[in-house]
Amino acid sequence: MDIFEYVKDACTRAAGAKGARAGASTALRTRVLLRAAELLLGENDAILAENKKDLARAAENGVPSVMLDRLCLTEERIAGIADALRAVAALPDPTGAGDTFTRPNGLRITRLRVPLGVVGMIYEARPNVTVDAAALCIKTGNAVVLRGGKEALFSNMILATLLRRALTECDLPADAVILLERTEREGVAAMKAQRGLLDVLIPRGGHGLIRAVTDGSAVPVIETGAGNCHVYVDAAADIDMALRVCENAKLSRPSVCNAAETLLVHSAIAAEFLLRFRTLTGKRLELRGCNRTCALIPGITRATDEDYATEYDDAILAVRVVDSVEEAVAHINRYNTGHSEAILTNDINTAEYFRQSVDAAAVYVNASTRFTDGGEFGFGAEIGISTQKLHVRGPMGLSALTTEKYFIDGNGQIR
Amino acid sequence: MDIFEYVKDACTRAAGAKGARAGASTALRTRVLLRAAELLLGENDAILAENKKDLARAAENGVPSVMLDRLCLTEERIAGIADALRAVAALPDPTGAGDTFTRPNGLRITRLRVPLGVVGMIYEARPNVTVDAAALCIKTGNAVVLRGGKEALFSNMILATLLRRALTECDLPADAVILLERTEREGVAAMKAQRGLLDVLIPRGGHGLIRAVTDGSAVPVIETGAGNCHVYVDAAADIDMALRVCENAKLSRPSVCNAAETLLVHSAIAAEFLLRFRTLTGKRLELRGCNRTCALIPGITRATDEDYATEYDDAILAVRVVDSVEEAVAHINRYNTGHSEAILTNDINTAEYFRQSVDAAAVYVNASTRFTDGGEFGFGAEIGISTQKLHVRGPMGLSALTTEKYFIDGNGQIR
Numbered sequence: 001m002d003i004f005e006y007v008k009d010a011c012t013r014a015a016g017a018k019g020a021r022a023g024a025s026t027a028l029r030t031r032v033l034l035r036a037a038e039l040l041l042g043e044n045d046a047i048l049a050e051n052k053k054d055l056a057r058a059a060e061n062g063v064p065s066v067m068l069d070r071l072c073l074t075e076e077r078i079a080g081i082a083d084a085l086r087a088v089a090a091l092p093d094p095t096g097a098g099d100t101f102t103r104p105n106g107l108r109i110t111r112l113r114v115p116l117g118v119v120g121m122i123y124e125a126r127p128n129v130t131v132d133a134a135a136l137c138i139k140t141g142n143a144v145v146l147r148g149g150k151e152a153l154f155s156n157m158i159l160a161t162l163l164r165r166a167l168t169e170c171d172l173p174a175d176a177v178i179l180l181e182r183t184e185r186e187g188v189a190a191m192k193a194q195r196g197l198l199d200v201l202i203p204r205g206g207h208g209l210i211r212a213v214t215d216g217s218a219v220p221v222i223e224t225g226a227g228n229c230h231v232y233v234d235a236a237a238d239i240d241m242a243l244r245v246c247e248n249a250k251l252s253r254p255s256v257c258n259a260a261e262t263l264l265v266h267s268a269i270a271a272e273f274l275l276r277f278r279t280l281t282g283k284r285l286e287l288r289g290c291n292r293t294c295a296l297i298p299g300i301t302r303a304t305d306e307d308y309a310t311e312y313d314d315a316i317l318a319v320r321v322v323d324s325v326e327e328a329v330a331h332i333n334r335y336n337t338g339h340s341e342a343i344l345t346n347d348i349n350t351a352e353y354f355r356q357s358v359d360a361a362a363v364y365v366n367a368s369t370r371f372t373d374g375g376e377f378g379f380g381a382e383i384g385i386s387t388q389k390l391h392v393r394g395p396m397g398l399s400a401l402t403t404e405k406y407f408i409d410g411n412g413q414i415r
Numbered sequence: 416m417d418i419f420e421y422v423k424d425a426c427t428r429a430a431g432a433k434g435a436r437a438g439a440s441t442a443l444r445t446r447v448l449l450r451a452a453e454l455l456l457g458e459n460d461a462i463l464a465e466n467k468k469d470l471a472r473a474a475e476n477g478v479p480s481v482m483l484d485r486l487c488l489t490e491e492r493i494a495g496i497a498d499a500l501r502a503v504a505a506l507p508d509p510t511g512a513g514d515t516f517t518r519p520n521g522l523r524i525t526r527l528r529v530p531l532g533v534v535g536m537i538y539e540a541r542p543n544v545t546v547d548a549a550a551l552c553i554k555t556g557n558a559v560v561l562r563g564g565k566e567a568l569f570s571n572m573i574l575a576t577l578l579r580r581a582l583t584e585c586d587l588p589a590d591a592v593i594l595l596e597r598t599e600r601e602g603v604a605a606m607k608a609q610r611g612l613l614d615v616l617i618p619r620g621g622h623g624l625i626r627a628v629t630d631g632s633a634v635p636v637i638e639t640g641a642g643n644c645h646v647y648v649d650a651a652a653d654i655d656m657a658l659r660v661c662e663n664a665k666l667s668r669p670s671v672c673n674a675a676e677t678l679l680v681h682s683a684i685a686a687e688f689l690l691r692f693r694t695l696t697g698k699r700l701e702l703r704g705c706n707r708t709c710a711l712i713p714g715i716t717r718a719t720d721e722d723y724a725t726e727y728d729d730a731i732l733a734v735r736v737v738d739s740v741e742e743a744v745a746h747i748n749r750y751n752t753g754h755s756e757a758i759l760t761n762d763i764n765t766a767e768y769f770r771q772s773v774d775a776a777a778v779y780v781n782a783s784t785r786f787t788d789g790g791e792f793g794f795g796a797e798i799g800i801s802t803q804k805l806h807v808r809g810p811m812g813l814s815a816l817t818t819e820k821y822f823i824d825g826n827g828q829i830r
Contacts, residue, residue, distance in 0.1 A: 101793070103791070103792070103793060107782060107786060109792060116804050116805075117774065199804050200804070200805060215633070216631050218630070222805070238827070241826075241827040244827060244829055245828075245829055247829075249829075252829070252830055355822050359532065360820070361820065361821060362820075362821040363820065363821070363822055363823065364823045364825060365822075365823070365824050365825065366824070366825045366826055366827055367824075367825025367826075367827070367828040367829075368828060368829045368830055370829070370830040371823065371828065371830055372821075376518070376830070377518070377524060377821075378516070388635060389531050389532065389615070389635070389818040390531075390615060390635045390637070390805060390806040390818070391805040391806040393818050393819050394819070394820075394821050403804040403808050404808050404809070405775070405777075405778065405808065405809075406776060406792075406809050407770050407778055408777060408778065408780070408782055408786065409781070410780065410781045410782025410783075411656075411781055411782075412653070412656040412659060412660060412781055413660075413782040413786065414660055414662075414663035414664075414667070414782075414783045414785070415663060415667060415783055415785040415786055415791070
């Protein structure tokens with residue numbers, strides 16, 4: 001079977017399971033998740049054995065160590081995955097809620113949250129995402145087609161088998177969770193073509209992966225994760241607070257999408273602020289500066305346009321001195337990815353101008369960009385951070401996996 | 416200038432206007448709409464003169480009469496357009512509303528409805544859509560780039576000029592409304608490529624136009640309008656009611672997207688129902704039937720798979736006899752476009768199964784599909800009917816032109 005037919009067949013089976021699952025209650029779906037957690041813990045040794053096969057093959061193929069770490073499962077990590085299943089099970093179900101209104105002609109219109117249908121997930125070699133993504137879809141009544149990185153195939157296969165067993169034991173169709181066991185590169189293009197079978201595609205991973213899924217997809221995509229985030233330290237900033245927040249925004253976890261990548265500093269306080277920031281961060285942080293920054297901090301690399309456009313995901317920070325909040329906003333709106341931006345200022349008008357004018361999902365006044373996160377926002381599950389404007393923006397809770405449907409009750413109304 | 420550069424330049428100017436408009440109040444935006452209505456009425460003669468140029472050229476080029484009718488403006492139609500401007504002005508503004516919550520660490524998070532940014536509208540040769548689309552965007556604080564059918568160019572140019580004058584008179588940037596005055600076909604592809612400048616594309620028109628915009632767009636699209644709608648007459652239907660509703664769903668206005676295109680009838684009542692329906696509709700309606708339908712109503716054309724997949728938009732109806740509600744649902748989910756579906760039945764369990772299982776924006780029990788419409792649902796403005804699941808589904812109110820943005824207030828929080 002060619003890969004296109006293989007993917008189409010999987011999506012067709014998932015779509016069939018969607019129909020069969022339409023009547024499944026919240027209680028039943030929750031039971032599946034709790035049962036899956038039990039199965040994972042019970043099969044701990046078998047999972048580790050499959051994971052060892054992946055690790056051995058990956059090591060042979062010279063996979064980088066950071067990727068090996070993400071691929072590696074341990075008894076503790078499996079327990080963590082089971083805990084995550086229970087945490088999703090405990091969340092409120094967004095489906096089935098809605099509002100009702102009655103029109104003058106007597107038609108009663110109910111707008112209800114319902115599952116999207118069939119979700120396609122495309123992600124890297126992280127076995128935990130297999131369980132996590134399936135759990136979110138099961139919880140919200142969606143069927144899911146999973147396409148994980150090929151390096152994690154053995155791990156993903158046993159995890160998917162256990163998830164499917166949990167569905168079957170609860171009398172739900174196993175095909176509500178389908179793992180693509182063929183992982184050639186063309187599978188992604190095949191998924192992008194399944195308009196009418198897949199209702200949405202969600203890429204989870206680095207820029208390359210997200211771009212590969214977004215470009216030319218016939219299936220609608222929810223983009224997540226690209227985060228070229230900025231912190232602007234205004235002339236009216238509390239400098240001590242600004243130093244703490246900038247250090248945190250950049251260095252508390254440089255590899256994540258809500259970490260800062262460029263620091264903008266008002267010229268009125270640039271000399272004091274930058275010298276103290278340099279002392280505070282020292283060798284932990286590489287700075288790349290504009291001309292004025294380089295004049296203040298000798299010996300650092302000159303920042304290029306490409307630096308300003310780069311999400312380093314590393315202990316590197318571009319720095320630019322600006323003469324006004326307007327110049328800071330213009331820089332941000334030129335280079336940002338619509339994720340998270342912060343201003344440090346005690347001037348209420350500057351703060352208001354900044355947050356009205358900056359085009360991003362989350363705009364912070366006097367706080368670190370690092371809080372843009374489903375957990376930190378109190379949404380429970382972590383589906384990702386949407387950097388698009390349609391459907392959902394910013395941290396995504398379970399409701400991002402739902403749509404609305406109108407039920408209209410009449411007694412013979414015609415128009 | 417090549418067309419790509421021309422379109423990019425227009426989108427850049429609109430994006431600039433978006434920034435300048437960020438602070439415009441609801442009151443100011445409403446004033447623009449009321450002033451535009453005055454200007455339209457005051458320039459009635461000039462508008463008619465420009466419209467005559469379009470009509471003359473279209474007649475020369477052999478444009479079909481139905482298109483000429485849509486292109487044609489009269490004093491009465493201009494008054495209608497001005498009324499529509501006033502009606503949009505009177506609607507509540509969805510932007511600026513939201514909810515606020517405070518996290519345990521003291522961060523105060525406000526989720527606010529905000530404009531999408533820059534909307535690209537692609538539509539056919541209907542001058543009223545120029546004003547209508549611009550009005551919806553002005554009302555919601557969006558900038559808009561308009562790309563209308565080339566046959567309406569003179570009319571669109573004067574209307575856009577008046578809309579821009581209304582903006583200028585209210586001290587708002589004219590570039591919040593930009594009409595593309597170059598209408599070569601490649602302009603559509605150029606708009607689809609303006610990711611980062613255009614926040615959304617909304618096609619309004621027939622299938623060909625919608626498909627041309629959707630396929631391979633780098634800018635997110637809100638799809639509207641495709642309506643292959645079904646009515647299922649169940650064994651437990653009230654036959655008199657079913658006859659009235661089916662007649663209305665098909666014949667009250669066959670050309671619109673919420674009109675029925677296929678009738679499914681349960682075999683237990685098919686003979687009585689179809690003979691009476693044939694008598695009721697007579698020569699006003701062409702039927703194309705499955706084998707069993709053809710046996711009951713001799714002399715009608717046999718329906719093919721292509722018939723079932725076709726949105727006739729005409730006084731033609733495909734008819735199929737089925738043996739169960741499950742068979743009806745399977746037919747619908749195979750052929751429908753996710754718009755509107757109806758069941759006629761007095762059996763509460765059959766009704767519930769139907770509406771849970773049918774995958775569509777609006778599912779009717781004992782009423783005509785013709786009610787799927789922003790006005791009929793009480794949403795005020797008519798942006799279109801979304802047949803996609805992301806962002807907005809079904810009739811779209813003004814809020815479809817907004818997204819959300821998080822404002823986070825802190826006092827130095829770090830993570």
